[in-house]
Amino acid sequence: MLKDMELALQRTGLQTAETNPVKKSRLKPWMLIIPPALFFLIFLIWPLLQIFALSFTDAQGAFAAGSYVKFFGSDVYLKVIATTFRVSLVVTLSCLILGYPVAYAMTVCSKKISCLLMIAVMIPFWTSLLVRTYAWMILLQTDGVVNSILKSLGLIHQPLALLHNEVGIYIGMTHILLPYMILSLYPVMKGIDRNMILASRTLGAGKAHTFFRIFVPLSMPGVSCGAIIVFVSSIGYYITPSLLGGTKNMMISQEIQVQINRLMNWPFASAISVILLIFTYVILFFSKKVMKVEKLW
Amino acid sequence: MLWLFTILVLLFLVLPVLIIIPMSFSASRYLQFPPPGFSTQWYQAFFSDPQWVGALQVSIELAVAATVISLILGTFAAIGISRSEFKGKSAVTEAFMMPMLVPGIIIGVAVYRFEAGLSLSGNFSGLLIAHILMAVPFVIRTVLASMAGLNPNYELASRSLGANSLITFLRVTVPIIKPALFSGAMFAFATSFDEIVVSQFICGVNVTTLPKKIWDGLNQQLDPTITAIAAIVIVLITLAMILSNAKTLFGREPKNQIQEELLEEE
Numbered sequence: 017m018l019k020d021m022e023l024a025l026q027r028t029g030l031q032t033a034e035t036n037p038v039k040k041s042r043l044k045p046w047m048l049i050i051p052p053a054l055f056f057l058i059f060l061i062w063p064l065l066q067i068f069a070l071s072f073t074d075a076q077g078a079f080a081a082g083s084y085v086k087f088f089g090s091d092v093y094l095k096v097i098a099t100t101f102r103v104s105l106v107v108t109l110s111c112l113i114l115g116y117p118v119a120y121a122m123t124v125c126s127k128k129i130s131c132l133l134m135i136a137v138m139i140p141f142w143t144s145l146l147v148r149t150y151a152w153m154i155l156l157q158t159d160g161v162v163n164s165i166l167k168s169l170g171l172i173h174q175p176l177a178l179l180h181n182e183v184g185i186y187i188g189m190t191h192i193l194l195p196y197m198i199l200s201l202y203p204v205m206k207g208i209d210r211n212m213i214l215a216s217r218t219l220g221a222g223k224a225h226t227f228f229r230i231f232v233p234l235s236m237p238g239v240s241c242g243a244i245i246v247f248v249s250s251i252g253y254y255i256t257p258s259l260l261g262g263t264k265n266m267m268i269s270q271e272i273q274v275q276i277n278r279l280m281n282w283p284f285a286s287a288i289s290v291i292l293l294i295f296t297y298v299i300l301f302f303s304k305k306v307m308k309v310e311k312l313w
Numbered sequence: 314m315l316w317l318f319t320i321l322v323l324l325f326l327v328l329p330v331l332i333i334i335p336m337s338f339s340a341s342r343y344l345q346f347p348p349p350g351f352s353t354q355w356y357q358a359f360f361s362d363p364q365w366v367g368a369l370q371v372s373i374e375l376a377v378a379a380t381v382i383s384l385i386l387g388t389f390a391a392i393g394i395s396r397s398e399f400k401g402k403s404a405v406t407e408a409f410m411m412p413m414l415v416p417g418i419i420i421g422v423a424v425y426r427f428e429a430g431l432s433l434s435g436n437f438s439g440l441l442i443a444h445i446l447m448a449v450p451f452v453i454r455t456v457l458a459s460m461a462g463l464n465p466n467y468e469l470a471s472r473s474l475g476a477n478s479l480i481t482f483l484r485v486t487v488p489i490i491k492p493a494l495f496s497g498a499m500f501a502f503a504t505s506f507d508e509i510v511v512s513q514f515i516c517g518v519n520v521t522t523l524p525k526k527i528w529d530g531l532n533q534q535l536d537p538t539i540t541a542i543a544a545i546v547i548v549l550i551t552l553a554m555i556l557s558n559a560k561t562l563f564g565r566e567p568k569n570q571i572q573e574e575l576l577e578e579e
Contacts, residue, residue: 056449
């Protein structure tokens, strides 16, 4: 395919050079989309359609909507959805609370300091998700670093249960998704016209007043963008909740994995996948239409 | 207050990552902090185990191949999208972005089921296909952003001066979008090297990637061998970060607006 395209390129190129230099080439730009589009059609869209079809079958392969009825009719699975949304919400809020002041600090300091802060954000960003989850497993275990520090400070007498419960998921996922929040907030804050702040100050508004009435509203595009990125990533998270969470707080992705690897229930796993896919796109649609988030990533 | 909070948050971000480095030199058989003594036992354990070294090799080969192919496919898609108008263009763009937005587990389930039917699952090409899918959106995103800032008149000028479309692409377009191609390649490499959610379905007995090996290790017990390879990767990333920002970090601090512009022109 690639070779054909290159050949075509060369052939048309030769012709145009010989005849008329500005003559339109036969190779149109849209044709470049064909190879990647074919790749995606075969290896992504078609497999996804198969999963969609599979979700409407029963164990014998006949048409049935039983998987969906089972999912929405059972407390077990509704609890999984509740956990997923609760975790995503808590993680999004904690990323916002931790990230907003950091992004703000990066916009008000000197170039060198802000570059140093950016490196501190980028090191975890580029570090493997597995390695970071692993680090938290070491830190949070019963005789781990966090518990020994808290104990030596005299803050606790009994070690806290931080691993294999929802607290562990909150800490790990906030750590992993926080750089995305900061990287969404920073460019928006950096782009805020300083004259607006100056104007507000010269018109007599106090520092706090200016910050909350001028700076915060102007930074909202970054807030909604970062919140959507963190939330949408969270609802599909799999690795971190599997390793840091317990069996009592499974998220949707883990349920899909259990259905396939342990129970071999493909129709049901497909139905949950379709439901998770719909959740994801409903949130993305909402962010575009209601929150007016133009470009997400 | 703001600075104290910022420093605490950044310590929260960086310390858990950096703590791996002293742990990797621990003389203890177990993961304890602070490490009781210095030893390179985990590095020896890693590099003398053919399974670990093999997984590392597969991961590197896979990441290089996935980067090259996704860079080509992604650049084709990005140029096609930015240089043409057709019905359903935004839908096509959305479809290309899917692997970045859709939860990895869904892609894993779909690709695994499809590849198992073609006996692609469990071998290198099956993994490569999945990794290309995951990496292409990152290339498209960076190249698309760069193409938006590229004046089409440069290409028109080259064409009207007699260069064909291939020459124009290689000598005019590529040099201008080179930074985007580079960062797209970085993202593609990192995505493939770190990919686990889709790979854990597709990896077989014969072909295992480094993340899959780590994942298996984590699910059984906390194997300290992982700290050795993790520490190497972290040190490399930190060095790359500092080197790529060396100019801003160690360069002259501009004293005023004019000097700043002059420095930027250099």
